Amino acid sequence: MASAEPEHEHREDEEAPAGEDEDTGAQVAPIVKLEEVAVSTGEEDEDAILDLKSKLYRFDKDGNQWKERGAGTVKLLKHKESGKVLLPTMSVQEHAGNDKSCVWHATDFADGELKDELFCIRFASVENCKTFREMFQEVAESQESKEENKDATVVADALEKLSVEGKKTEENAGEEAPAATKNEETKTDTDKKGEKPAPST
Template identity: 50%
Template sequence: MADKVPEPATNPAANPFAALGGANNQAPAFGGGFSFGVPVAAFGAAPAAKEAEDEGEGDEEGGAAEEECQAEFKPLVQLEEVETSTGEEEEDCLFECKTKLYRFDGDSGEWKERGIGQAKLLQHKENKKVRMLMRQEKTLKIRANHLVMPGTSLQPHAGSDKAWVWSAVDFSEGEQKVELFCLRFGSVEKAQDFSKKFEEAMTINAGLLGTVESVSATNAESEKAADELASGVEKVAVAE
């Protein structure tokens, strides 16, 4: 006959932990002591206070940077404004136009470009003499500077009705030098206007530059030197 298995004891007293919470208490579930929304001090709470302190210091530094500098600085050297004289202040402009100037080089037998700029016929307010002046644009360097001598031969360049050729005793380099110039204009109208004003300038200077004999002698010397330079000029074309 099989042995009878004893039934487990149901006596509450057999549970040694039952008396700790009372008869009606149950064991708390996992996380029962935790509730959302309740601030909990995190690990490293002390540095958080330091971070707030650092932010306060940053605000103070930013406010200091926005302060305007009240210091005054004075230049070591006081520069005075100086007016530059070009010599044109005492002259009236009879003609002005943007052109391209060439000079005939006798050594190479070619036309060399002198520059692009304003060509002017200027009459002095006191002595009434008229000169031809041409400055390089931007740099304002003088490229042609001579009196318009009576009897100067102003001739159109071969193959162009917008360019004039003439010889003159030029002073643009600081000393007298016989040059053969070619002045090219943007239109036929401007070229014709220059020719007309040039003729008028020769007429004005004819009554101001001494006797006809002295003027003729000067022109003869200039023309002779120009003829030597321009012995082959008819074969040379002015570049556009």
């Protein structure tokens, strides 16, 4: 019978309700009131024309090895109104040792010192790498042609202003010359009137 008593105690524990949270009626007011803050990513006015996961590497010349700079997404953003894509002036090339990577030279200021670095970006697949390289080159070429057109327009406008101003200057010089001779004639007439006639001898 000694064994029956522990079973009985065990049954009572099972039948007893689990510890329920008791409502004490206490209300806790927040210590600090937080206000909603608008978060700006800086990409609100832009559309992503390219968005791929990748890893960025920097070539360490001292150690003669690639060092990981970070992992994340690489994006090419096109402004909704102007249609411009901010792109540094550099050329991206295929990495000779890896089909999933591209390399380029750029000026880096990440360590607080301005220096020329060799960068490498590695993608998960060969297709992503090819897409990145093609999109980058397409945008770079379109920007070059737009810049050339813009420069040509600026030069043409400057030449037009110069030629128009040159014509105006020539016309003004032609108009001023007869006016100057008229003024000289008027002065000589007044000088003559102011002079006394010479006595006759």
